[in-house]
Amino acid sequence: MATRVRAVMCSAVNDDIGSVRLSEVELDEPAAGEVQVRLKACAVNFPDLLMIQGKYQFKPPLPFAPGGEAAGDVVACGTGAERFKPGDRVIVSVRYGGFAEALNVPESAVRPLPGNMDYAAAASYQTAYLTAYVALYRRGSLQRGETLLVHGATGGVGMAAVDLGKWMGATVIATGGTDEKLTVVQSRGADHVINYTRADGSLGGFREQVKALTGGRGADVIYDPVGGDVFDESMRCVNWGGRILTIGFTSGRWPQAPVNLILIKQIAVIGVRAGEYGRRDPERGRENEDALFAMAAAGDINPYISHALPLEQAVEAMRLLEHRQVIGKAVITMNGYTPPAGSVDNKNNR
Ligand SMILES: NC(=O)c1ccc[n+]([C@@H]2O[C@H](COP(=O)([O-])OP(=O)(O)OC[C@H]3O[C@@H](n4cnc5c(N)ncnc54)[C@H](OP(=O)(O)O)[C@@H]3O)[C@@H](O)[C@H]2O)c1
Numbered sequence: 001m002a003t004r005v006r007a008v009m010c011s012a013v014n015d016d017i018g019s020v021r022l023s024e025v026e027l028d029e030p031a032a033g034e035v036q037v038r039l040k041a042c043a044v045n046f047p048d049l050l051m052i053q054g055k056y057q058f059k060p061p062l063p064f065a066p067g068g069e070a071a072g073d074v075v076a077c078g079t080g081a082e083r084f085k086p087g088d089r090v091i092v093s094v095r096y097g098g099f100a101e102a103l104n105v106p107e108s109a110v111r112p113l114p115g116n117m118d119y120a121a122a123a124s125y126q127t128a129y130l131t132a133y134v135a136l137y138r139r140g141s142l143q144r145g146e147t148l149l150v151h152g153a154t155g156g157v158g159m160a161a162v163d164l165g166k167w168m169g170a171t172v173i174a175t176g177g178t179d180e181k182l183t184v185v186q187s188r189g190a191d192h193v194i195n196y197t198r199a200d201g202s203l204g205g206f207r208e209q210v211k212a213l214t215g216g217r218g219a220d221v222i223y224d225p226v227g228g229d230v231f232d233e234s235m236r237c238v239n240w241g242g243r244i245l246t247i248g249f250t251s252g253r254w255p256q257a258p259v260n261l262i263l264i265k266q267i268a269v270i271g272v273r274a275g276e277y278g279r280r281d282p283e284r285g286r287e288n289e290d291a292l293f294a295m296a297a298a299g300d301i302n303p304y305i306s307h308a309l310p311l312e313q314a315v316e317a318m319r320l321l322e323h324r325q326v327i328g329k330a331v332i333t334m335n336g337y338t339p340p341a342g343s344v345d346n347k348n349n350r
């Protein structure tokens with residue numbers, strides 16, 4: 001029997017992310033091969049905002065609820081969906097649909113919740129750590145002892161790269177926009193932090209500091225979710241034979257790579273698309289997810305969550321991300337779930 005659930009719906013693409021509405025929608029019983037998951041938490045990611053604005057490479061059919069990574073409990077299983085049973089605690093990985101009290105997903109999009117992770121952490125780790133893992137391990141071949149420069153290290157995919165970079169034995173230099181946010185990054189193990197905000201608000205000024213910290217050589221691997229001026233300056237502080245990993249363009253500008261510098265320094269500028277990597281190479285994709293799942297189950301992945309807001313405040317949560325007020329991750333919570341004390345920055349756990 002169909003039920004009614006609340007979901008944050010985008011009915012038309014709009015530059016203003018505040019155009020989405022909390023609505024009641026009909027949810028059918030799970031179809032063959034699907035499970036129905038009653039959600040407890042869903043992470044807020046930059047692509048959620050871009051999808052509402054019609055600026056993401058993948059455009060969901062309208063209307064849709066944003067939200068790609070979530071955690072909750074299985075409540076029903078469709079015919080042939082036999083890997084899970086009602087009551088199982090699970091994580092869900094989809095392209096959209098997670099800003100909702102419940103959703104139906106193919107069984108293949110569901111995994112058991114890793115170890116003793118709470119729902120908020122479980123909802124927060126998948127995209128960020130998969131992106132960092134595919135970038136640093138698969139695409140960047142980061143080696144123990146190398147110097148890794150992580151830009152936007154205060155954000156979701158950036159902080160995951162700091163964590164994994166340290167785990168892989170690199171010396172990590174992390175950049176971010178405010179000293180307050182960088183204090184958190186340093187507390188998570190970054191060896192050096194640099195505030196890349198100039199007095200006029202533009203980003204840059206890290207080049208000389210990176211050179212000074214690396215004996216003049218520059219960073220071996222640069223992980224860049226910011227782009228724009230940050231990418232341009234990175235070209236000037238990358239080591240001979242280094243790799244620049246292009247992750248995203250939160251600065252709002254796609255930079256142009258100067259081919260002369262690529263030649264002169266014999267560097268590689270490498271594109272990273274973590275989700276597409278697994279779609280095009282499902283076997284490797286599963287290996288990536290299994291590796292991260294094992295780390296999460298062992299307690300080696302603990303995403304920093306600065307904000308937890310209820311579903312009704314989904315727009316506010318997205319605005320925090322839009323205005324660079326989130327540190328690490330923000331999550332939306334549903335069905336009365338409150339993350340356990342200590343798992344979210346105390347002042348922001350609503
Ligand atoms: N390639 C992939 O496979 C992949 C996968 C997931 C995400 N991404 C992309 O990676 C990027 C970061 O995602 P995320 O989830 O980490 O986002 P996030 O949590 O919002 O972090 C982005 C960071 O970028 C910095 N930033 C600098 N200029 C900014 C600006 N004008 N607006 C917003 N942030 C700015 C912010 O740090 P400061 O405020 O400290 O400067 C912020 O912490 C996005 O472009 C996303 O689409 C790519």
